[in-house]
Amino acid sequence: MEYLLFTxxxxxxxxxxxxxxxxxxxxxxxxxxxxxxxxxxxxEFLSYVRRDEKGAIVLPIFIVLNEGRVETxxxxxxxxxxxxxxxx
Numbered sequence: 001m002e003y004l005l006f007t008x009x010x011x012x013x014x015x016x017x018x019x020x021x022x023x024x025x026x027x028x029x030x031x032x033x034x035x036x037x038x039x040x041x042x043x044e045f046l047s048y049v050r051r052d053e054k055g056a057i058v059l060p061i062f063i064v065l066n067e068g069r070v071e072t073x074x075x076x077x078x079x080x081x082x083x084x085x086x087x088x
Contacts (some may be wrong), residue, residue, distance in 0.1 A: 003028030
């Protein structure tokens, strides 16, 4: 199992999510959406991305991959904590 964490540099929610994620024994990759490569990588997962009522992408985007398949997508620390507890 691995993860992809899509973030923007100036995103406060992204920074808080990254700090919480460091407390967990998970391996994965952070993808910077300010970079062209990051935006291209996100296109592979657009069907899993949440949007708000205005259609904007909800950040951060935490995608858990299990054997190359999307297991779940999370966007908040609360969701991360709940998901992690459910795996125990």
